Amino acid sequence: MFSQGQITFGILFAIAFIAILVFAYRKDIKLHRKYFKGSIWVLIAFISFIAMIAAIKFFLG
Template identity: 50%
Template sequence: MFSNGQLIFGTIFFICFVIVIIYSYRKDIALHKKYYKGSLFVLIGFLAFIGLLFLIKQYLKH
C-alpha cells in the first residue's frame, strides 16, 4: 500500500508536526488563558447538546 520511504516520511512529518504544535501552544499559553477563558464551558455545553440530541433520537426511535 505504502512504500518504505512514504512510511518513514509520514512518521517523521507527524513527529515534527506534533513538536511544532506543542511548542506553539506552550509559547502562546498566556494568550490562551487571557482570551479563551470561558471556552471550556462552551465545549461542555456543546457536548451536552449533542448528548441531548442523541437521547431524543433514541427516545423517539422506540
C-alpha cells in the first residue's frame, strides 16, 4: 500500500511534528497557566457529553 520511503517519511514527520509541538508548549507554559486556568473542566464536560451520547447509542441502539 505504501512504499518504504513513504512510511519512513511519515514516521519522521510525526516525530518532528510532535517534538515541535512539545517545544512550543513548553515555551508558552506560563501563558497557558495564566489565560487557560480552569479550562480542564470544559474538556471534562465535553468528554462526559460524548461518553453519554455513546452510552445512549449503545444501550438504545
